[in-house]
Every structure is written in structure tokens, then in C-alpha cells.
Amino acid sequence: MTENLHENLIMAFRYEDSAIAAVPTSILAEKRSPYQTHQEFSDVQQPITSAPPEVRQIIERVLEIEKDKLYMRAPRHINDDILKIIKEAIV
Template sequence: MNQETNINDIQAPITTAPPEVRNIIEKVLQAEKDKLYMKSPWNINDDILKIIKEEVQ
């Protein structure tokens, strides 16, 4: 199994997800990237919850 196949297998749930779910995933990933510089990322759970609530409504 080559590395490209592994990457495709890992990304499959994201690429095959409905647009709403994909949007949540992308926003959560961005929120996590925005807090990577912090030693302990404050309020990341609140940010994720807010993203999910916004998308569900």
C-alpha cells in the first residue's frame, strides 16, 4: 500500500461527507490551526460548539 492510497483512505470520510458536515470539519480544522501557537488553547471547545450550532441552524 503506497502513501497516496493511505492519504486517500484517511481523507475518504471528509471527501464523501455531505456538504454540511464537510463545512463543519473545515471550520473546526481552521479553528484548531488558529490556536496551534497557544500552549493551552483556551475556549477551543466553545469555538467548536459554536461552529456546530451555527451549521445546524
């Protein structure tokens, strides 16, 4: 009896192919940004490697500070540390 009930439930939820309308993909698809759509992920380091030495030094110091604070449960004062690094580089 449970098998028959199970089959009836499955049949109740089936739709005929003619009942399902085609939905245009433009309605369901997310809108993609036209900005640099052909960029590959293999070139992630490119902004760092092509930056001038001063900028590269700032980036490296910021990454080092962020890495040092990763172990913290709630890292604090990261923005202050980044601002300090930038001010030191400018002066």
C-alpha cells in the first residue's frame, strides 16, 4: 500500500512537457560587469609585480600585517596600521 501511495504522490507532482514554458535566460541570468571580462585568474600577481617599488613595498608591508593578525579572533586596528604604513611611505 505504501508503494502505491508513493507512486501516486510522484505522479501528482509530474508536469507534462507542454505545461512547462521556456523561460528566457536573460531573466534568470545575473548581470555581468563589462569591466575587464576577459581577464584570467592566472595573472593575479600582475598588479603587485608591475607596481613601482614604492607601491610594492607598501603592498608587501600591508600583506605582512594582515598575515600577522590572521590568528586573532577579532583583528583590530588594521586600518590604523595600513594608514601608518602609507604615511611612512609618503613622508
